[in-house]
Amino acid sequence: MKIAVLGYGTVGKGVYEMIMRTEGLETGPVLVLPAECTEDFMVTDIRYILEDGSVDLVVEAMGGVEPAGSFCRDVLLAGKHLVTSNKAMVAEYGIELAEIARKREKGFLFSAACGGGVPYLHNLSIAKESDRILSLSGILNGTTNFILDAMQENGSSFEEALAEAKALGYAEADPSADLSGMDSFRKILLACAVTYGKQPCLAADVEGICDLTADDVEVIKERGAAVRLIASGGLNDDGSIYAFVEPKLIFKGMERSVRRNFNCASYKGENSGLITLFGQGAGRYPTASAVLRDITGIAEGKLGMMPEGCEKTGEINGSVQNYFVRCMSEDSNGFHVKEVWKKHNGTVSFITDAQTVEEMHKKAEQIRKEGRRIFFAAVE
């Protein structure tokens, strides 16, 4: 099987190396930008790959929605299998690409787009065939977990922890998609699509960690909890789905043992019970290993993981939880306060009575619109 690669960054280079080392696989051309074209095997025009009849499969590892999405469509239309690690692109075009792949009887897999080296989507696509998957959840972003872990364990400020993550290569130059929770949300969105054939909308309840302070961590630590950024998804009783991302105070849960930039991803099957997978959610070789698994899967006839008829749908986040909130004293009136944890410098931190996810996110949005700060986290 001859394989072309689009992009020669962290993941693309790892994939290229691994294809070279793997028996039965052969490297084809690698698409790069003109300025990066330094090797014989590199090309700068996608047409060289599309028109190369000897290329059986294309790995897209460019990142970004476009031109990656258009290239991927052309790859499938040219009758080649497609494997991608690009979550933003699959969130946008995955359903359409799956349709094309199905009609052409070509493979389209994207394991590396959710969980990196952790085989989450693969296990979901297997488990849902013989079990009813009730819910999904996980720590799906290594950058934010590294920051939270550093703040918790070393007492670092948010800024210090972010700087350390950047220095170690765990955070990109522009980490906003990570910090805002959007990266985690795109991943749970893909997990919902694979599991339920329903893909939530991007304009959802997504809360990141930008507003967490060292003081918050201190207060939370004193009560015996740790903060983790958790993506959740699942089935509501009426058959609709829920999907959201928010920080969570973990007292005893497994998520607490997820250190540094590791990921964990769980599903709860009606029969299997809770299954949790831990591993490296990013990095060259872990991510490339997920791409290689997909390539091997296609070679063995596993062509798809996006269910037929998958549709984009709204999500309903109506489940209720208690929340930890830290806000200005004046804003606390908007909450049913169950227990005050700390008052300090005009701010107050407290636990709320149970309220829906939607309510909580809306309240925070309103407070921020008025120019004031708030941090909140669900309570385990």
Add this chain to the structure above:
Amino acid sequence: MKIAVLGYGTVGKGVYEMIMRTEGLETGPVLVLPAECTEDFMVTDIRYILEDGSVDLVVEAMGGVEPAGSFCRDVLLAGKHLVTSNKAMVAEYGIELAEIARKREKGFLFSAACGGGVPYLHNLSIAKESDRILSLSGILNGTTNFILDAMQENGSSFEEALAEAKALGYAEADPSADLSGMDSFRKILLACAVTYGKQPCLAADVEGICDLTADDVEVIKERGAAVRLIASGGLNDDGSIYAFVEPKLIFKGMERSVRRNFNCASYKGENSGLITLFGQGAGRYPTASAVLRDITGIAEGKLGMMPEGCEKTGEINGSVQNYFVRCMSEDSNGFHVKEVWKKHNGTVSFITDAQTVEEMHKKAEQIRKEGRRIFFAAVE
């Protein structure tokens, strides 16, 4: 697809129920002992199943090596697919059954035999196709984990914890295979067979938890560690394999978060890094869910997980570790003592210098032959 079941105990009954509830699957006859033959769908002679041309697949959930093994051979020879949850039987006959299945182009899967609801063997059989699996390890026995957790958290004695496990249905009437570590060893043996095509011998370095006392747990707890029973396997540098079971003192590892009767199972891929799976290692529905996954897998064309040419081989447990040992003072002379932890009533507990797994297990065997007690555990 019509499916017959051999055995109607915990697992067999769960499988039967789940088949009834699953679209596309149909229940066939269930083999039981004459005394248990209470329903129309039950038969007491395997020939009714072997000669029933409408049965496509047989699930063996009888337990025990015989007659299960002979029945399984006959099932495959009769041209039917085979799925089993029976680790003792697969450890004995798995290689032979895989050969027959391969020749007849029939499916033979046994996911439920290792990890219960945790899809460990499935993930190993996928991961090894595109990665080099360097090592395997895990908590593969829920009964012993429940006992260790109860001793650690509640200060129970071994006997109290065992009684509680029995009362809750987490330990069988005769728990000796669990307590001795043999159940864990059979499971890591299957993981080695699936991953490396080499199946270790049963007469190996297997240490259970029978000799652990509440005093030991107290001493270990004071130092900040917890005891877990860990099964290990992997590749030696010379291409031979290692495989052993022994208690381990965990200070920080993930295994520490495995509570009650849960399992965890890890593999380290050269590219993927460490991947860990957590979940319920036993119980009716978790185990039956693994059987159902195998059935679905066979329906979709995944016929085998035992590699072609898999062979039984000796294992070489030459890696070195430090050990925690508690023994009679007179026996401590046989060890290079690095640090004494406690002296009490003629016994001493200490940490040894690094020594090989084989040496440690041999020393303990010798001491027990002379009628004296010893407990030991590797140090993380």
